Each structure stands twice: as structure tokens, then as C-alpha cells.
Amino acid sequence: MTLLNPTDALARAVAGVASHGFLIVARNTRGDSVYLKPEGSVFALRVSNHARTPKQRANHPDSVTSLVIRQPKAESQIDALVAEALRNYAGECRKREG
Incomplete structure (x- = not known):
């Protein structure tokens, strides 16, 4: 199993989320947080x-x-994290909208 370093893993995760119709709307100056x-x-x-830090919570209450990816991950692990994040996102949106 080949592991992607955290930077490449984050890029794959962003691409995975984007492939579901999400657009990048913000990125911090270090490039390690993408909204x-x-x-x-x-x-x-x-x-x-x-x-997230308190400052990030204040700047992006939405x-x-x-x-979050801190360690090297296999592509299949990243894809599973993306799927889980999308499910969590949909659930949180339902809670906040209704």
C-alpha cells in the first residue's frame, strides 16, 4: 500500500470533495486549510x-x-474520509436548515 504524504493527501481530499460539486471558496495563507x-x-x-482554532471558527462560522489529515494516508483511506465528510456535511446541513 502506497501512502501519500499529508500535503498530497490533502490535495486528493480537496479534489475528492470538489468532484461532488463543491467549489473552493477560501484558503488560508499557508494553504493548509481549504473551505x-x-x-x-x-x-x-x-x-x-x-x-479548527477559535480564530478559524470566528472567521468561518459557516x-x-x-x-482533517495529519498523517500519511493511502488513497483508499482518503476516499473513505471524503465520503464520511460528505455524509457529515449533509447531516449538519439538514440539522441547521430544518
């Missing part, structure tokens, strides 16, 4: 290499779930 939203949605999904 994506489906067109027309007020809610974002965050992909990062670290947990982020309803995060996909």
Missing part, C-alpha cells in the same frame, strides 16, 4: 491538516464539518 461549498449553499466543508 469548499456547493454552489448556492451557505455552509462550508473544511479540509485541513489541523483542528463551516459545519471538517476533514
